[in-house]
Amino acid sequence: MIAGDRLVAERRRYTVTTAAAARRLARAHLARVGVHEGLLGLPEIDDRYHVWRISLSGDASAPPAEIVIDAYEAVVDTARSSRLALLQQHSAAAGRRATKARQRREPSGALSHGEPGSPRLSPLPDLAIRGDAASVLDALPSGSVDLVFTSPPYFNARRSYAEFASYQEYLYLLERVFGQCHRLLGEGRFLVVNVSPVLVRRVGRSSASRRIPVPFHVNAILEELGFEFLDDIHWMKPAGAGWALGRGRRFAADRQPLQYKPVVVTEYLLVYRRATDKLLDWNLRCHPDPEAVRASLIADGYERTNVWQLPPSSDRRHPAPFPEALAERVVSYYSFRGDVVLDPFAGSGTTGRAAHRLARRSVAVDIDPAALAVMRADAAAGLLASGTMWLDEDGGLAGPGLAGLPGSVAGRAPGEGPTGRPSTGGRSTGGRSTVRPRRVGRARRGNRG
């Protein structure tokens, strides 16, 4: 935390200033009333009522239960807390689940650092790879990435860096790359995609322009791959942005109904978690480096809503970078120090620079040699890690550092899949997919999404 930056509990001068203290009080209360603590959630502060709220989960079919602690008095507010019978119901269900998990010898929600099944530190060094993300990511070991943040190429960008024969082919690329991301992400970790509808201009006076709802098709792909949707953040650009593109001028001319078209000033950041039955609390408690978790607390002044106002960025060296401030927010909100942050469509390496500044490791992939040249210049200027390993798919990916990694391409026998199992291709392995390009848009009507 930044010096002088005080948590809300400190500013309000509460007696209970930390989540750990609130949890201790909740535990003591449960012990007093004879309820096994079950699955206590992470305490939330509610400074409107000057209380801490701690959920107790276990029975998904029952209404949610919580214990409420008076933040000034440091006692349980029994009037605001759930009834004893409901606490008991959740606790009993959690107990039954824990017993079953033990019997199956599976890691349960009560794991702590170092126990079997808890996450391990990634073995990856800082990496910059020139190549097609749909294939080069296959070289990295499963579970070796802690966060993915990316902005895929635009479907209809005029620049040569994003030419696709059809929209189906475009989505097929995204499906293969996100399939790899799913395999690479650790359990319960996050993927954030910056994506927006694209405008396909009309070809002549007798035809209309079309907007393709890319984020909604991407959502369908991600859910199918095993990601759980969490949030839609709207990156809002300052007033005036977008007007130059011409949308809205027709309506402004005579304001006839039906011709209304808003000027688009936002882009989506869609936030997903690799689907798991583990609560977020599990990721915090079982992180292999508790000191890194403590050191990654987010300073005050963070974004409180899902509308983030930031000016767009421009960089002579790349046609479509996102702002560094955007990448910094995503990296700091969704990863810990020392974590590995992957951007499979890295462009000028904005995600990597943010990761480096925030003491994370970066894995950056781009198909364009010019993008790698920009990253090399940034590494020379100290904006990326000096020890970054540079690889090129044309030169083979088994660089000296990758060779020793368990599950990496260099450690596998020919024909083996990324987990060391024989490669079957297709969506479930995230390996080289045998899935054919998908049909989307009108043809997919009736499908999920």
Ligand SMILES: C[S@@+](CC[C@H](N)C(=O)[O-])C[C@H]1O[C@@H](n2cnc3c(N)ncnc32)[C@H](O)[C@@H]1O
């Ligand atoms: C929208 S740009 C990313 C910009 C980036 N966020 C930045 O801040 O500079 C998309 C990038 O994807 C890259 N790209 C396109 N197809 C690719 C592929 N199959 N594998 C890896 N990179 C690819 C393009 O070269 C381009 O640099």
